[in-house]
Amino acid sequence: xxxxxxxxxxxxxxxxxxxxxxxDRSCDRLQARLNSSYEEREVFFEAGKGLAEPALAxxxxxxxxxxxxxxxxxxxxxxxxxxxxxxxxxxxxDEDFHAGYAKYITISHSAADR
Amino acid sequence: MNRPADPFQPVSKExxxxxxxxxxxxxxxxxPDYFQLEVEAVFKKTWMQIGHICELPQPGSFxxxxxxxxxxxxxxxxxxxxxxxxxxxxxxxxxxxxxxxxEGRKSMFSCPYHMWTFASDGELKSAPDFERFYVTDKSQxxxxxxxxxxxxxxxxxxxxxxxxxxxxxxxxPLAERLEQLPVARATSFSEYTYEVDANWKLTYDNFQENxxxxxxxPRSGEAAGGEENPFGYPTQYGFHDPHxxxxxxxxxxxxxxxxxxxGFTKGAIMSMKDGLDMTIKDYFGIFPSLFILGNASTPFSxxxxxxxxxxxxSVIRLYWVGEDDSATRxxxxxxxxATALDIHSEDRAVIEAGHKGLAxxxxxxxxxxxxxxxxxxxxKEVDKRVQAYKASxxxxxx
Numbered sequence: 001x002x003x004x005x006x007x008x009x010x011x012x013x014x015x016x017x018x019x020x021x022x023x024d025r026s027c028d029r030l031q032a033r034l035n036s037s038y039e040e041r042e043v044f045f046e047a048g049k050g051l052a053e054p055a056l057a058x059x060x061x062x063x064x065x066x067x068x069x070x071x072x073x074x075x076x077x078x079x080x081x082x083x084x085x086x087x088x089x090x091x092x093x094d095e096d097f098h099a100g101y102a103k104y105i106t107i108s109h110s111a112a113d114r
Numbered sequence: 115m116n117r118p119a120d121p122f123q124p125v126s127k128e129x130x131x132x133x134x135x136x137x138x139x140x141x142x143x144x145x146p147d148y149f150q151l152e153v154e155a156v157f158k159k160t161w162m163q164i165g166h167i168c169e170l171p172q173p174g175s176f177x178x179x180x181x182x183x184x185x186x187x188x189x190x191x192x193x194x195x196x197x198x199x200x201x202x203x204x205x206x207x208x209x210x211x212x213x214x215x216x217e218g219r220k221s222m223f224s225c226p227y228h229m230w231t232f233a234s235d236g237e238l239k240s241a242p243d244f245e246r247f248y249v250t251d252k253s254q255x256x257x258x259x260x261x262x263x264x265x266x267x268x269x270x271x272x273x274x275x276x277x278x279x280x281x282x283x284x285x286x287p288l289a290e291r292l293e294q295l296p297v298a299r300a301t302s303f304s305e306y307t308y309e310v311d312a313n314w315k316l317t318y319d320n321f322q323e324n325x326x327x328x329x330x331x332p333r334s335g336e337a338a339g340g341e342e343n344p345f346g347y348p349t350q351y352g353f354h355d356p357h358x359x360x361x362x363x364x365x366x367x368x369x370x371x372x373x374x375x376x377g378f379t380k381g382a383i384m385s386m387k388d389g390l391d392m393t394i395k396d397y398f399g400i401f402p403s404l405f406i407l408g409n410a411s412t413p414f415s416x417x418x419x420x421x422x423x424x425x426x427x428s429v430i431r432l433y434w435v436g437e438d439d440s441a442t443r444x445x446x447x448x449x450x451x452a453t454a455l456d457i458h459s460e461d462r463a464v465i466e467a468g469h470k471g472l473a474x475x476x477x478x479x480x481x482x483x484x485x486x487x488x489x490x491x492x493x494k495e496v497d498k499r500v501q502a503y504k505a506s507x508x509x510x511x512x
Contacts, residue, residue, distance in 0.1 A: 026304070026448060029448075030455070045373075049372075049373050049376075052445075056380070056441045056445055059441035060440050060441045060442055063438075063439060063440075064439050064441070064444070075441060075444070078441070079444065079448045081373075082377060082445060082448040082449040082451075082452045083448075085374065085377065085449075086334075086452050086453065086456050089371045089372070089373050090333050090334055090336070090371065090374065091333050091334070091456070094332075094333050098333070098334075098456070098459070098460065101459040101462055101463055102455070102456070102459040104308050104309075104310075104462055105306050105307070105308045105458070105459045105462075106306060106308065107304070107305070107306045107451070108305045108306060108307055109304060109305035109431075110304045110305075110447075110448070110451065111303060111304045111432075111444075112304065112444040112447045112448040112451070114439060114444070
């Protein structure tokens, strides 16, 4: 599949981020955040933050079990953005320091996982 | 008519002095012998929260929980009659651990050793070649029961064979307030855990005072602190027998970041859709080691489970009410999870550092200020039980 149709129409600009950030489970989303670089987080957040609202509007039109592969990827990107926003917007240059604490936490159950 | 809000005033130290003003002895926070007394006097005699009814959605559902401090494994079931029961997770033949899974659904539980099989109500249903045993009454071999109760959807057990109080008497009038919280209606949850090399009281106390917030959570707590209340002290405290409450102060001008506002707004939309009470700001400390934050957007519980005198486990859950799996709900849940997790993860290291320092024996006492009154109250409630236990067992060989 070419990167052009990895995501629903209108969200093609996020295709470069699918491989790293379209993650199925909450526990793995946290690990992806903790194992990423400042630059990787920054560029994903900048690209994604303005598309979160239209993504939720599109994805809200059907139950998750009816998502196409493209829609499921988009949902996972938005869910990962919830974690990355903490790093980029809240922790900022404290993130590496903070990650030293967060590595001791295990997400054992997540309602957002489907 | 609008008038300016009254400036925040913390509860005065004079108003809280009735809980005590003296320094608290440091040794009970690291001493192995004191911990053993706590296990006997508190944890084996008190109602402990270990689950939620949403984990037992239908007849046959079960969960297994380990109480490390007592070396006890507990099987909690929802029977065919819809009743929730708790048993020692132990085959009554030779003591083998009965159920290996941590959760699931089944109508019968079979011991892997000799295939004794029990129903979800604990009755021994079958045992191969049972006529060769010398037991005439099969009911003597039913699973050993553990006292269990439910309050606000939360499942509590009591290891005491004859609990001194029912769960309702233990929770008392707070039950009515707990029943108003999202946790009482929850149908799902998110959970994260961590272990820390620290006594359970030190882990618990970290969440009983806001004095540390601005120093340990300078970034994650940025939205909460404000000029008129830089420490984020609560607006009031409540003392309810062994339990305690505080009411969270709401910053009238929180410094919320744009995407953070987006995440919080999605959570608020879901809370309003679910009909949750957005005005509740209460934080409940249920003795000995459970917290419940009752607000609608981050309705979390935190259970501190003692493992040893110098180790404890925190289990944090965010309880959710809505049943649908809409994209907005899933995002709001994930955002709330990530937000709460960031704050909790920052506490772990300082809790561990506190234990290390106290365990060195350098300090004889801990000085709690008035806004650490809940820490003081917990120690007093624990120590009261420990001293009573010691007195009632005086003369016995330890």
